[in-house]
Amino acid sequence: MIKDDLNCHKFTNFSIKSEDIRNLILENTNELIAILNDKFEHEYINKTAYYNVLGYEENEILGKRPRDFSHPDDMKRIIDAIKHGLITGESTYEFRIQHKNEYYIWMETKGKYFKDGNGNFKTLFISRDIRERKKTEEKLKKSERLFRNIIENTKEAIVIIDLNGKLLYxxxxxSKMLKERKISATSRFFFYIHKDDISKLVDFYKHTIKNREISDNLLEFRIKTKENNYIWVASTSKNYYDDSGKIVGFISTLKNITKRKLAEERLKESEEKYRNLYENSPNGIILLNEEGVILEANEAAGRIFGYNIPNVIGKNYRDLEIYTREELKKIEAQYQEYRSGTKPKPIELQLKRGDGTTAWISHQMSIIQSEENLLVETIAHDITEEKRAQKIIQEENIKLLELNKLKNDLVSRVSHELKTPLNSIYGGAQILLEIYKNSMRSEAIEFIEMIHKGGKRLKALIEKLLDISRIESGKMQLNLAEENLAGLIKECVGELSYLLKERDLNIELYLPDVAILRVDKIRIEQVITNLLSNAIKNTPPEGNIIISLYEKNDSFYFSITDSGIGLTTEDMEKLFKKFGKIERYGQDLNVDIEGSGLGLYLSKEVIDLHGGSIWVESEGRNKGSIFKIRFNKN
Incomplete structure (x- = not known):
């Protein structure tokens, strides 16, 4: 009361008419009343209130200044208030006063300047204890900070909208959701809503008003961003009331569900694609429960198994007697393998169709774990025609193997049968040339030499055919022994030196003195002789042949390089095949074109039996060739 009375009067005209009334009022109020002199020292206080509130006696206050009892941190605020009072004649401020027991009390002080009866300037201070108010304000601030922290850190946006659709908060x-710097409090909320969603949002708010409670339903709608794109949000809403309990708007939460919506859309598209694949797949797709009851199947399954699908839905596939007991065991094993965590391979099953005919399928399964139970999906690929084709191929293979055996037997038998009379012809011609050559006319000698040469070629061909027969029947045995490979190479070169002279060819040897290797001497000589003979035949006169042998790591490398007519890529693909002879008729290359096409094939087989490898290199026609062999030392 005293504070209000003092506030209602102009202290510039302050005067006291009744001393007793004044003292009665001043000593019984709970507010601190003080008068300061022109030195800003206390010259009067209502001592009862000072004692009750601050614990000081009158003599502890009089003559001292307010700053002697003020909190150091509040001095700037006090000085600013005094300055303001000097300008306006009055001021109000809050500061802390120290209690006698050395703790501080928050006070609200109002001050006025006035003149006393003698014309001296005085200052009147009226202060009241605002500790409880400060506690309430601090609690309110904490509460506001808490709720603001919750609101500002939740993932959901919170808006308050009035009944006209204007944003109140x-x-x-x-702002983050819409990528706006700041949403204006006067913005129209419906401005951001997709036009196709406005009507359902209005209905949603009408429902909220009608039920006067938070709706259990979530409304999903689209809201526009700064970039004019739309995002999906899910919203809940409750009514917003004024102090009289009147509905003045809505409090709504907005949660960004765009990712979920996109995922749902992709899922929907995926389901549509799967449904399309399911219905149009050429494979039979069947969905069963864990007990084997058929829940669903596509048309292809009906066609493959020979059943009308509606007639088998709800039946256990075992009761249809599609599979034999042995086939059922295979399916069960596949199922158990899948349950153990291993993805099993497809299995082939023979089945009895609904019309009694048999068919073959490739059977694959997968397990689908739903929320309620376990489902089994099986995929059946009809391989009946493939099985028939396989059977035909197997039968034809058997026939071909029989024909091949007949061919090999025939080649072996004919070769053996030809070998004996051919030896007689070849041997007789050789004797005639060696013993009776001087007693025969030149015409006769010419014919005998032709017989001898042809017999020699036929004899070599028959030996090769017999070797091939031994290799293909697995009867060729190697007689392995430690040999000096360098010595073998020199012997082979010596045996063919007459051909080198006839063809006027230069030969260079780069060989170590000793290269010990465990080989079949006769077979390796056969390979080296064949390679050197080919180099001589395919190199024009005055050409060069280089033979080298060197050791590297665990192998010996042998090569024959010639400056002959070279090889194309197509030529090299044929070389090591049976009868892989390269025809060069009419090319006028001045080389020997005779040969059976069996020599390199036999050479490769012999090197393979020794655990080595043979290959050829050439940069092309007329650029020479290099035949190489790698012998494994071990």
């Missing part, structure tokens, strides 16, 4: 999340 929008949490920072809405």
């Amino acid at each position: 929008a949490s920072p999340q809405l």
Whole structure:
């Protein structure tokens, strides 16, 4: 009361008419009343209130200044208030006063300047204890900070909208959601809503008003961003009331569900694609429960198994007697393998169709774990025609193997049968040339030499055919022994030196003195002789042949390089095949074109039996060739 009375009077005209009334009022109020002199020292206080509130006696206050009892941190605020009072004649401020027991009390002080009866300037201070108010304010601030922290850190945006659709409040999340710097409090909320969603949003709010409670339903709608794109949000809403309990708007939460919506859309598209694949797949797709009851199947399954699908839905596939007991065991094993965590391979099953005919399928399964139970999906690929084709191929292979055996037997038998009379012809011609050559006319000698040469070629051909027969029947045995490979190479070169002279060819040897290797001497000589003979035949006169042998790591490398007519890529693909002779008729290359096409094939087989490898290199026609062999030392 005293504070209000003092506030209602102009202290510039302050005067006291009744001393007793004044003292009665001053000593019985709870507010601190003080008068300061022109030195800003206390010259009067209502001592009862000072004692009750601050614990000081009158003599502890009089003559001292307010700053002697003020909190150091409040001095700037006090000085600013005094300055303001000097300008306006009055001021109000809050500061802390120290209690006698050395703790501080928050006070609200109002001050006025006035003149006393003698014309001296005085200052009147009226202060009241505001500790409880400060506690209430601090609690309110903490509460506000708490709720603001919750609102500003939740992922959902919170908005308050009036009944006209104007935004009264929008949490920072809405700005982030819409990529706006700041949402204006006067913005129209419906401005951001997709036009196709406005009507359902209005109905949603009408429902909220009608039920006067938070709706259990979530409304999903689209809201526009700064970039004019739309995002999906899910919203809940409750009514917003004024102090009289009247509905003045809505409090709504907005949660960004765009990712979920996109995922749902992709899932929907995926389901549509799967449904399309399921219905149009050429494979039979069947969905069963864990007990084997058929839940669903596509048309292809009906066609493959020979059943009308509606007639088998709800039946256990075992009761249809599609599979034999042995086939059922295979399916069960596949199922158990899948349950153990291993993805099993497809299995082939023979089945009895609904019309009694048999068919073959490739059977694959997968397990689908739903929320309620376990489902089994099986995929059946009809391989009946493939099985028939396989059977035909197997039968034809058997026939071909029989024909091949007949061919090999025939070649072996004919070769053996030809070998004996051919030896007689070849041997007789050789004797005639060696013993009776001087007693025969030149015409006769010419014919005998032709017989001898042809017999020699036929004899070599028959030996090769017999070797091939031994290799293909697995009867060729190697007689392995430690040999000096360098010595073998020199012997082979010596045996063919007459051909080198006839063809006027230069030969160079780069060989170590000793290269010990465990080989079949006769077979390796056969390979080296064949390679050197080919180099001589395919190199024009005055050409060069280089033979080298060197050791590297665990192998010996042998090569024959010639400056002959070279090889194309197509030529090299044929070389090591049976009868892989390269025809060069009419090319006028001045080389020997005779040969059976068996020599390199036999050479490769012999090197393979020794655990080595043979290959050829050439940069092309007329650029020479290099035949190489790698012998494994071990």
